[in-house]
Amino acid sequence: MTTYPDDAILVLVETNHLGEVHPSTAGLLGAAAQIGTPVALLLAGPGYGQAAAEKAASLGARQVLQYEDESYFKQITVPGLDALSSAAELVKPQAILISHTVDGREIAGRYAVRSRSALAVDAVGVSRDAEGVVAHHSVYGGSYNVDSAATFGAPIITVRAGAVEERAEAQPLELEVLEVTGSGKPVAIISAVNDAPATSSRPELRGAAKVVAGGRGLGSVEQFVLVDQLADALGAAVGASRAAVDAGFVPQSSQIGQTGVSVSPQLYIALGISGAIQHRAGMQTAKTIVAINKDKEAPIFEIADFGVVGDVFTVVPQLISALEQRKG
Ligand SMILES: Cc1cc2nc3c(=O)[nH]c(=O)nc-3n(C[C@H](O)[C@H](O)[C@H](O)COP(=O)(O)OP(=O)(O)OC[C@H]3O[C@@H](n4cnc5c(N)ncnc54)[C@H](O)[C@@H]3O)c2cc1C
Incomplete structure (x- = not known):
């Protein structure tokens, strides 16, 4: 049975329907490496898991738990949420880092309710003190910097895209296929996906350097x-x-x-x-x-x-x- 480090930080890695990891992944894994050992939970559509897992390892994931399933692109939120529940049970991380994207926020919020965990949103950095993981936030229009920490359990932290400069060292790929126990929760079905015609070759605003x-x-x-x-x-x-x-x-x-x-x-x-x-x-x-x-x-x-x-x-x-x- 695979073992996971005591200081594991579980990082949710989202991919798009072309199998590309979300641009925030490097920053999330970089943040995780500051406070522990990054373990990635990779969500991908069928056929895309291997390449995306290699990418996650190259960005610093020490271990990659791969959840490659058709439902990831056919149903909204619940497949990712169920995968996160299964991965967290297995890894027993000290914190969970998720990108502050629309999907990431929803999974984070719902998982916090499901697991009765503390939720810290829109962090611009993370660190550790004597008592555990601390999330740093920039609030009220950047007028104040505040820190948040959970008084119990592993916190779930959403991280603002582009906010973390640190990068983790590339790792050899250590891949495990994740068995997910479906929750059977009601779910919205995606009936069609149409690519919006690209109107610009410029970088996307969110996460741009x-x-x-x-x-x-x-x-x-x-x-x-x-x-x-x-x-x-x-x-x-x-x-x-x-x-x-x-x-x-x-x-x-x-x-x-x-x-x-x-x-x-x-x-x-x-x-x-x-x-x-x-x-x-x-x-x-x-x-x-x-x-x-x-x-x-x-x-x-x-x-x-x-x-x-x-x-x-x-x-x-x-x-x-x-x-x-x-x-x-
Ligand atoms: C509830 C609420 C939410 C809001 N949310 C947002 C938000 O998300 N984002 C946001 O941006 N605003 C938001 N606003 C509006 C915000 O208060 C300002 O009105 C807005 O940001 C002003 O935009 P601006 O700086 O382009 O315009 P202005 O304040 O009019 O400033 C224009 C500037 O251009 C300069 N200028 C003019 N001509 C030239 C020139 N030729 N060369 C160089 N400089 C020139 C002027 O000196 C001036 O400083 C919100 C307001 C409210 C009440």
């Missing part, structure tokens, strides 16, 4: 192209403030902030964004923040690592041409 975001200062949908151009020069994802979304410059899916997406990239460039608290809530944990704004009093400069007081239409074209020259 670089983000260029535009605000009301861009002035119009036509002029917002400047944000796209800088993003393309840097290989970055495009985001926006709510004012830019409300003005129709970009779709709502690009909105960053309290009522939009939360991002934690290595580099965040804010163009013509004032830096309202609701916007900061979604980007303040970015590692390096660059702001370009013509108002030197704009609050975005309070949190910027680098600021340029100037007109985006003058500064950004120069920035793009400097980047192009470097590439050239």
Whole structure:
């Protein structure tokens, strides 16, 4: 019988219908390696388990429990939840780390109820103290850093995509097929999956390493192209403030902030964004923040690592041409 380390940290690894592991996996396994030995629970569709397991090992999973089942793409949440219950029973981990994705959040919440465990959500890091695992959170628009810890049992922690920089060392693949006991809980069935046509080759906003975001200062949908151009020069994802979304410059899916997406990239460039608290809530944990704004009093400069007081239409074209020259 396989044994698991006493300090096992169980990491839920999601895959898509092409068998690719979720982009947050490297950060989750990196976080797990900071506090114990990463053991991955890999959820995959039929035929995709082996390649995805190899990927999980290369990202630092010491052991991989593979749950490869058709139901993963045919039913919502319950297959992953049942697999997590079976894996946790087997591994007896000291904590469970799950990505703070839509699916991850649902599995985490339901598993916490099912197992009567403590749940800590939207962590931006994890560590250990004398009493056990501690989750770190950035709250109230990044104004406060707070820590949470469970007073009993192994905590379930959802981790914000892109927030953890640490990476675990690659491991040789040690794979075990997980036997899952179905709970027989009522489940919603997925009757069809249609790929949305890709409208952009840019990275997805959630989990992107670089983000260029535009605000009301861009002035119009036509002029917002400047944000796209800088993003393309840097290989970055495009985001926006709510004012830019409300003005129709970009779709709502690009909105960053309290009522939009939360991002934690290595580099965040804010163009013509004032830096309202609701916007900061979604980007303040970015590692390096660059702001370009013509108002030197704009609050975005309070949190910027680098600021340029100037007109985006003058500064950004120069920035793009400097980047192009470097590439050239
Ligand atoms: C409940 C609630 C939830 C909200 N949720 C969100 C949210 O999720 N995300 C979000 O972003 N907002 C959110 N908001 C709105 C938020 O309060 C701000 O209104 C919004 O962020 C402002 O967007 P902005 O910075 O683009 O616009 P503005 O505040 O109008 O700022 C535009 C900036 O552009 C600068 N500028 C103008 N022209 C130029 C130029 N040519 N060159 C350089 N700089 C220029 C100006 O100096 C100014 O600082 C929320 C508000 C509420 C009440």
